[in-house]
Amino acid sequence: MTDAARPGSVLVVGGGVAGFAAVRELRRRGFEGELTLVDPEGLPYDRPPLSKEFLTGDADAHRLLLAPPAWFAEHRVALVARRVERLELDDDARPRAVLDDGAVLTADAVVLAPGGRPRPLAVPGGDHLDVAVLRTRADAERLAARLHVGARVTVIGGGFTGAEVASAARAALAEVTLVSASAAPALAAVGPALAARLHGMHAAHGVDVLEGAVTGIDHADAADSAADVPHTVHVRRPDGSETSVTADLVVAAVGIVPDTALAEAAGLAVDGGILVDAAGRTSHPAVFAAGDAVRRRRTDTVPAHAARHWEPALHSGQDVAAAILGEDVSDRGAPWFWSDRHGVHVEGVGLMLPVPGGRIVDRSVRGTVVASFALDAAGRMTGAASVDDPMAVKAARRIIDRGIVVDPDRLADPDVPVKALLRG
């Protein structure tokens, strides 16, 4: 792209890791034009610690910031602490963003990075104001204040966020019940053996694990200060029987939904996320999108799987910056994530669901599975996950990205470092 074809101004909507990465990468690549970042939350901050060290009180709000306040002035980034209410896209005019105070911002290019919202708990009582969710710093602050010794906490959802909240609640010595629809959540991310091991850790750490589907939640009248049971969570077990759990605090952690409202209202193509190509281009030439809000088109018509984790969000923000400047976008390879619970560190890369003809290989140390690998029919690795062995996943990632065929017996052998298999 010639300098003349580069946009003179870029407006980024959303200051999570994706929006912030787009801004930082634009400056890193020498973009000298006007750069504006709009987010009602103000200074961009990071979300993974919200269910970990921030929730347990081991990190303060300052530690969440993606950059110190001075960084924005130094890099000539205008921060606007407002919500974008509407995006107006006329074919003949520059995109216009209407803010919640009525102000209008225009720019040559717009990056949409509004992230996701907690998936609503679609049962009677599930939308009560006192059912806690965890997406923002304010959510985490409210939650942290209610995790204390003896508090009866029911966490709904056994995925990564629910597991981390249950773990933080146990660290606060709360009495925790975890309701999970699956006996082995996170199976697609870590494979069956590690999913079972990780889920089993809850009971070992004193969490009451209840398998079943929440059918409704009763809430005591707030005016009834004598009520000893603020919330009653009703659960249908897999055998069809009904049970209920009483709680002082109910946390719903049943996934996220991409925030596509702005994009949809502006007429952009949306299908389970704002549809983008590999460089983050939406269906409008002046609008790009990144992060948890997007879903990448695998081809012109087929949307691909969306990896809603921190690193893919970071990369997609960086890639959008390159695309805006007409520069090449790197091939990022298999998506990577991490999670922590009950003192262990989990990492995964790629997909752990076996493909047709493929298999899962487990690696155990003294009878405990420490890593699992998914291989396709030809013996190529398609996914890997580990508990407390990040080096195994780091090596596996390179094996996956290089398409190396591996020997399953050596892969299963804990005495063979995974990186030794990089040689095939």
Ligand SMILES: Cc1cc2nc3c(=O)[nH]c(=O)nc-3n(C[C@H](O)[C@H](O)[C@H](O)COP(=O)(O)OP(=O)(O)OC[C@H]3O[C@@H](n4cnc5c(N)ncnc54)[C@H](O)[C@@H]3O)c2cc1C
């Ligand atoms: C509690 C928690 C723990 C997590 N832990 C892990 C982990 O351990 N490992 C991992 O890999 N991933 C983790 N993730 C996932 C990871 O944090 C997300 O994938 C990442 O934050 C997505 O970044 P994003 O910028 O797309 O969206 P977000 O971080 O959600 O940021 C979106 C921003 O857009 C703003 N916004 C929305 N609408 C508008 C609007 N109309 N106008 C202006 N601004 C708007 C919002 O205020 C928000 O600040 C975790 C997520 C959460 C919530």
